[in-house]
Amino acid sequence: IDRSMDFSTITRLDILIVAFWQVLLLFNVQLLMPIFLNYMPKQKCEGLTYHRAFCYDVQGRCNKCVQGCEESICVGNDTCFHDIKKNYIFHSAADDYGQFCNSNLRFIRVDTVQFLGLLLGTIASVLLAETYGRRRVLLSALCLGLPALFFSGEVNHVGWFYLFRFIIGLCNGAGLVVGWCYVNELIAAKKRALLRLLSSWPLARLIMTFVCYVFGDWRIATRTLVVLCLPLIPVLYFVLPESHVWMALRGHRLGYTNS
Known part of the structure; x- marks a missing residue:
């Protein structure tokens, strides 16, 4: 039997990394939140x-x-x-702001703004992560993205709403690319299949959909999702180390050993 698939060798650190990635996916799945933000009944x-x-x-x-x-x-x-x-x-952002009634905003959709942020965030975060480290860039993205997510559900002007959703897209770019690279390097090579087996994008989308269904209001759902994602910051700051792979590539021997 291949010991690489032996679940008895799973450690608490492995479980923490998998759980961290799943919650990070819950933040990244904000890319699909415009489905609910743009909803209007017939x-x-x-x-x-x-x-x-x-x-x-x-x-x-x-x-x-x-x-x-x-x-x-x-x-x-x-x-x-x-x-x-x-x-x-479901009470949506479209019902609050009425951006689809404004001819100037009708073709500037929140999902377009957010995906533009995603494109820029993906490119920028990859370049920064190679220079400053996966953990540092990911932590910065979360410290910027989670407050932006919270304030996107609190503002009363559509301009601020679009700005915060753009920032969320930027940070989702880091979460998807740098986040995956970070957890993939952090977990033992023989246990990387756990990241695919025990955490998934569909599960994150299911959780987001369930939250929206239960509360029926986009502002309350946004606050709830922020609370669910908040543990990412203290876990990343206090518990998880920098990627030892990045440490080795940058020649940080002491940091590599500590990691």
């Missing part, structure tokens, strides 16, 4: 009660009535009002 009702509510068909994901606004689509139909309210399952 129909919407303004008002809490049937008699005072104005219900309309949502056009182009705009958060206000655009066409057929003379009369509510639920006039004389109590069931219509309750069905629309029931199907309104």
Whole structure:
């Protein structure tokens, strides 16, 4: 039997590295959060009660009535009002900011802004990680990215919202490229299969989707995801060492031995 797949040899450090990578994936999966941030229902009702509510068909994901606004689509139909309210399952950033109603912002989507940040962050983080180390660059990205994630759910202006989502994209670039390189070098070569076996991108996406489903509001979901990802910073700062592979490549013998 190949001892490389013997689970009895797994140490607490191996478990910590795998758990760290899974939580880091939960931060990186913010790349898919625009699915929820841009969500708008097909129909919407303004008002809490049937008699005072104005219900309309949502056009182009705009958060206000655009066409057929003379009369509510639920006039004389109590069931219509309750069905629309029931199907309104998630309160999104698009509903708060109304960027799809603005012709200047309609084609500047939050996912485009975030993926632009990802592209730049990937290139920059790789260059920095080769010079300053995987751990240092990843820690810097988390210290910048998690506050940006938190504030993206607190601001009330769409411009600030886009800026923070761009910063999140930058940091996701470091999390995906430098993060994977870091944990892959840190864990023993014979146990690298654990990173694929026990942690995954689909699991991170499932957790994010579950959080959004439970809370039904993008701001509360964002705060919750920040809390879930916060342990990354103290674990990386106080527990996990710099990659010994990078230490060896840079000729840091003492650092290599300590790592």
